[in-house]
Amino acid sequence: MPKTPDYFKGKTLVVTGGASGIGRATALVFGREGANVLCADIDEQAAQQAARAVGEAGGRGEAVFVDVTRRESVRAMVEAAIQRFGRIDFLFNSAGSAIRRAKFLEIDDELWDRTYALNVKGTFYGMQEVIPHMLKNGAGVIVNVASTAARSGGAGLSPHYASSKGAVNTLTLGAAREFAGQGIRIISVSPTIVDTPFQDINAAGAFERAVSNIPLKRAGRADEIGELVLFLCSDACEMMVAETVYVTGGRQ
Numbered sequence: 001m002p003k004t005p006d007y008f009k010g011k012t013l014v015v016t017g018g019a020s021g022i023g024r025a026t027a028l029v030f031g032r033e034g035a036n037v038l039c040a041d042i043d044e045q046a047a048q049q050a051a052r053a054v055g056e057a058g059g060r061g062e063a064v065f066v067d068v069t070r071r072e073s074v075r076a077m078v079e080a081a082i083q084r085f086g087r088i089d090f091l092f093n094s095a096g097s098a099i100r101r102a103k104f105l106e107i108d109d110e111l112w113d114r115t116y117a118l119n120v121k122g123t124f125y126g127m128q129e130v131i132p133h134m135l136k137n138g139a140g141v142i143v144n145v146a147s148t149a150a151r152s153g154g155a156g157l158s159p160h161y162a163s164s165k166g167a168v169n170t171l172t173l174g175a176a177r178e179f180a181g182q183g184i185r186i187i188s189v190s191p192t193i194v195d196t197p198f199q200d201i202n203a204a205g206a207f208e209r210a211v212s213n214i215p216l217k218r219a220g221r222a223d224e225i226g227e228l229v230l231f232l233c234s235d236a237c238e239m240m241v242a243e244t245v246y247v248t249g250g251r252q
């Protein structure tokens, strides 16, 4: 829960990847706090379902199509949020994927380009399109999603993905330090394995094996990442800027 009661009531969150997994769960957590939430996703139908669930949770939910790999689509998402809710207080850049598992020598140009377009360019576009609006307001919080893979390297599984999440963290550092003096806080979260459709690309048994290496002996839940994002967007600890917050269950 936020430090200030009703802190999120009537404030607006835009969440990319808001139709599924961590993005959807975060939308619902903000909905519970009475926020306006724009669920933006390439899967518009599922985004609409998520928006309805935000309404049932206690917030005001709306949905919009976005392809975060296309700047004009991200710009339209930001304009839609301002048109529907008046302003944007928070952006959660959750859209992302490892696309498929690959060892280092198996990564082809197509996999590399798709991964970077989604995870890096998508995050870059989201920040670049919303920051001018937040600068006008003199306030705003952006939370990006990296991964523990950024520090493990994704050896043998997804170096393309791991390195793209390293880029997300570095982009977060640079943008955060540039705008911290102007009322905008930018931060990233780096979860370990979270039980969402993201994991569907794994070979049979790989998810269970990976979870068994987590000292807590379970995967993360999308809703607990949502609670962390709520905390980061709140007024509870505004000193948290630029760095990434690891959520590991004790895993290295």
Ligand SMILES: NC(=O)c1ccc[n+]([C@@H]2O[C@H](COP(=O)([O-])OP(=O)(O)OC[C@H]3O[C@@H](n4cnc5c(N)ncnc54)[C@H](O)[C@@H]3O)[C@@H](O)[C@H]2O)c1
Pocket (backbone or CB within 6 Å): 016, 017, 018, 019, 020, 021, 022, 023, 040, 041, 042, 043, 066, 067, 068, 069, 093, 094, 095, 096, 097, 098, 118, 145, 146, 147, 148, 190, 191, 192, 193, 194, 195, 196, 197, 198, 199
């Ligand atoms: N689940 C995990 O284990 C885990 C761990 C660490 C980090 N992450 C990161 O968390 C974020 C959310 O992942 P998740 O677990 O919720 O996965 P998910 O697959 O449940 O959700 C991802 C969402 O992104 C959407 N999306 C894909 N391409 C898009 C595009 N071009 N434009 C807009 N939306 C698009 C999908 O439709 C989907 O709704 C991702 O950035 C992922 O890399 C996930």
